[in-house]
Amino acid sequence: MMQGQKSVSKGEAASTNSRARSTLLSDVVTTTVGSRLAAKLGWKFYDADDYHSPENKKKMAAGIPLNDEDRIPWLCALHDILRREESSRQDAVLACSALKKIYRHILVSGASAIGNTQSENPGENAALNILFVHLDGPTDLIARRLEKRRGHFMPLKLLQSQFDALEPPTAPENFITVSLEKSLPEIVLEIEKAIFSG
Numbered sequence: 001m002m003q004g005q006k007s008v009s010k011g012e013a014a015s016t017n018s019r020a021r022s023t024l025l026s027d028v029v030t031t032t033v034g035s036r037l038a039a040k041l042g043w044k045f046y047d048a049d050d051y052h053s054p055e056n057k058k059k060m061a062a063g064i065p066l067n068d069e070d071r072i073p074w075l076c077a078l079h080d081i082l083r084r085e086e087s088s089r090q091d092a093v094l095a096c097s098a099l100k101k102i103y104r105h106i107l108v109s110g111a112s113a114i115g116n117t118q119s120e121n122p123g124e125n126a127a128l129n130i131l132f133v134h135l136d137g138p139t140d141l142i143a144r145r146l147e148k149r150r151g152h153f154m155p156l157k158l159l160q161s162q163f164d165a166l167e168p169p170t171a172p173e174n175f176i177t178v179s180l181e182k183s184l185p186e187i188v189l190e191i192e193k194a195i196f197s198g
Contacts, residue, residue, distance in 0.1 A: 176190075
């Protein structure tokens with residue numbers, strides 16, 4: 001999620017913005033694209049699946065879809081990771097199935113996106129600079145790619161539940177949509193162009 005969904009502080013692009021940028025790849029097939037993009041840009045890469053609690057992993061392995069209560073602490077932890085990277089001016093790519101609009105809001109603003117919680121220091125809740133990349137493709141294509149994964153805790157039978165929960169990003173969210181029917185190099189190049197043209 002690139003972080004889907006997605007301020008550059010280093011390399012050739014350092015002069016464009018003093019804030020670190022996060023790119024979030026958002027959808028159900030993100031790790032390959034995210035790791036390739038991060039490697040090409042020299043950015044840190046995070047796979048959100050690595051940060052699920054043991055309880056979440058056990059639930060998914062049993063074929064039980066996660067609900068909002070399961071996901072919100074996970075999303076808040078991911079926000080904290082991106083916030084830490086921004087504080088150190090480190091660019092990052094996060095692969096994350098940020099399926100719902102509220103999930104993406106949590107990634108951008110943390111716990112303050114839930115209800116009316118406010119920090120005593122408003123600067124602590126400044127929205128992160130995230131480009132969400134919505135990787136869009138037909139169900140059968142994504143299913144074939146998921147079938148090739150080995151050793152992952154989420155079984156293929158949960159794919160439909162993710163499509164059922166999906167709320168594709170819309171304006172005014174900061175996002176692009178990229179077709180999964182393109183080749184991997186084409187996908188990475190399209191995202192890279194969007195990052196540095198924004």
